[in-house]
Amino acid sequence: xxxxxxxxxxxxxxxPEAARFLGLSSRTLExxxxxxxxxxxxxxxxxxxxxxxxxxxxxxxxxxxxxSDPGVGKVLPAKRHAAISxxxxxxxxx
Numbered sequence: 001x002x003x004x005x006x007x008x009x010x011x012x013x014x015x016p017e018a019a020r021f022l023g024l025s026s027r028t029l030e031x032x033x034x035x036x037x038x039x040x041x042x043x044x045x046x047x048x049x050x051x052x053x054x055x056x057x058x059x060x061x062x063x064x065x066x067x068s069d070p071g072v073g074k075v076l077p078a079k080r081h082a083a084i085s086x087x088x089x090x091x092x093x094x
Contacts, residue, residue, distance in 0.1 A: 012042075012049040021055055031078035038078070 013021060018039075019029040032038025033048065039058030041050050061073035 011052050012044075013052065013055070015048055015050075018050040018055055021052075022059060028078050035078060035080055037076040037081065 015029055016026045019026045022029065022039075029038060033041060039050055040054040041048050043049075058075065062071065062075035064071045
C-alpha cells in the first residue's frame with residue numbers, strides 16, 4: 001500500500017476540544033474567533049472546526065526562547081484590535 005492510502009485523514013476539533021488542546025477556555029477561543037486574533041478555523045454547516053495543524057501553528061507563533069527573544073510572531077490577546085478589525089476602530093468601548 002502507498003503511504004497516501006495508509007495516512008489518517010486530518011483530525012478536526014470542535015471548539016471545546018480545541019480549547020482544551022490549547023489550554024484555553026471555550027469562551028476565550030470564541031472571543032479569539034470573533035476578533036480575528038485566533039487560529040484558522042472552518043465552518044462545516046453551522047459547526048466551527050479547527051484543524052490540529054492550524055491550532056499548533058497558531059500556538060507556535062507565541063513560542064519564545066527567552067524574555068528578550070522577539071520570536072517568530074505574536075499571539076494577540078482576545079480583544080478588539082484596530083489594526084485587525086477596522087470596523088471596530090473609533091467605536092466606544094462598552
